[in-house]
Amino acid sequence: MRKLALSDEILLKIEKPARYIGNEVNSVNKDLEKVDIRFAMCFPDVYEIGMSHLGIQILYDMFNRREDTWCERVYSPWVDLDKIMRDENIPLFALESQDPIKAFDFLGITIQYEMCYTNILQVLELSQIPIYAKDRKEEDPLVIGGGPCTYNPEPLADFFDFFYIGEGETVYDELLNLYKEHKKRGGSRQDYLLKIAQIKGVYVPSLYSVRYKDDQTIEVFERVVQEAPTKVEKQMAVDVSNLPYPTAPVVPFIKATQDRVVLEIQRGCIRGCRFCQAGMIYRPTREKRLDTLKHYIQEMMRNTGHEEISLSSLSSSDYTELKELVTYLIDEFKDQGINISLPSLRIDAFALDVMSKVQDVRKSSLTFAPEAGSQRLRNVINKGLTKEDIIGGARKAFDGGWNKVKLYFMLGLPTETEEDTKEIAVLADEVARAYYEIPKDQRNGKCQITASSSFFIPKPFTPFQWANMLSREDYLQKAYTVKDEFGKQLNKKSLRYQYHDAGTTIIEGALARGDRRQSKVIYEAYKMGCMYDSWTEFFDGEKWEKAFQTAGLTTEFYNLRKREKDETLPWDFIDIGVTKEFLWKEWERALAETITPNCKMKCSGCGAGKYKGGVCLESKN
Incomplete structure (x- = not known):
């Protein structure tokens, strides 16, 4: 024993x-x-x-x-x-x-x-x-x-x-x-x-x-x-369908944060959002075969006893055989009380039809991630989502019986103006207005629109890796501006607004684009008792700032300056396939407020085509 x-x-x-x-x-x-x-x-x-x-x-x-x-x-x-x-x-x-x-x-x-x-x-x-x-x-x-x-x-x-x-x-x-x-x-x-x-x-x-x-x-x-x-x-698997996959994953004795079977349906993303590191480092998109996924899910459900299945992907809606997969899951498990979770979906007629079958409408809320309040700024970040898409999706959801919507935004994005920040509240109000345009006898009570904003952090291997961040005070001022604007909206009683901790953002941003000298910073912070820094109750920004000072560095150096094109970045020795030239071109397109089509529409020549396979148009040429 x-x-x-x-x-x-x-x-x-x-x-x-x-x-x-x-x-x-x-x-x-x-x-x-x-x-x-x-x-x-x-x-x-x-x-x-x-x-x-x-x-x-x-x-x-x-x-x-x-x-x-x-x-x-x-x-x-x-x-x-x-x-x-x-x-x-x-x-x-x-x-x-x-x-x-x-x-x-x-x-x-x-x-x-x-x-x-x-x-x-x-x-x-x-x-x-x-x-x-x-x-x-x-x-x-x-x-x-x-x-x-x-x-x-x-x-x-x-x-x-x-x-x-x-x-x-x-x-x-x-x-x-x-x-x-x-x-x-x-x-x-x-x-x-x-x-x-x-x-x-x-x-x-x-x-x-x-x-x-x-x-x-x-x-x-x-x-x-x-x-x-x-x-x-960077090393990457091309044929993801034939990779080993845990069909008998370890099942914890206590409730985990995600207490469910996770079915990875694809890797990579075609979208090209300019703030998103995962969308760049995991290029090109590679899908798993439907028959492989069917086999996995049967084995996993048999071996775990979980009561929920979650489809894992950066953008589930872009999986070619999503409709067939979801139909299979619903038919196979509908009589077993199994819930199916579909994160990273674009809200369209198909998605709503699926969710109406697999979720309890009275308890669930739908999530949209516009990322920016104004269309101008959504073009800057290459979000590829219009106001019509957002309002139209919300209207379909309300017609289907939903009355709760979550909206996710970022503050402090490159080129952001005060008008852009105020548009967050305006957009949230327009979503609520779409609900109240439904005849009263067809509504499901009052609606609740919850808008959340994090603060933008430039990450390595994104077009925004050259961008500057803002100070903690400037981030908070932006959040206060948005909050004030929410109080001016017609449907303010149906609106809620919350924002991320700005102090954590400053340290995360400095570490994300840090260099080798920061090892001393991390060690000094640890010696002062910093631990579980991702947990709000334990994070201590003052200790981190002191650690930077002890190491002879400042967060301002890493966060507040724009990088020039010819600067050697700490991660330049890594080759992820996507070229630095492509990322710089995307940075210039962002400043010009120009959209780049997604990878299925048109190849943008990012360089990831050297990894043959997937849905990458470049790799097929």
């Missing part, structure tokens, strides 16, 4: 002990005597968040299909257990075996969000692994980073032995096979890093150096050994 890493006494003291005991349905246990490689897969946030992440489930399943590898899971301990582990010197452990992470060969950390950076240091320190890669010894696990934030890995460069840039199904087998051989030969840690640096998609920060100009921008980013490539190429 497994011995738990935590005593009964400790488990009784902490909130939700089921976060730490493992042994969930479909979790994988192996005989240690029969495996050569131990891999700890980490999501640096609390269990409920990490268990909702599809990427970890995919890699967990894929690694454990190998007889020579045992992949286990680890998450950030919540603050109550964190204190106990430090006080009693208990090393962080994996859920499956309950063994210390420091006993593993690899610690793989998925990096989804900049505000989880200090939690990465928490995981390392509690695991008793040196925080800085340069201080690690031969017996320490190799620390690898993956996920969307690795498309600018530089702020974390000093903490990781290497990063993998791309989709996990393509290169990991090669990495593990090489490690197995390396281990047999008794090779050194440094030898292994030199070897894997030559594998496409692998970035070893210690093999590169950076020099800065007097104005603090990058003068040169260069390799220090010949084995390191000058460019690190």
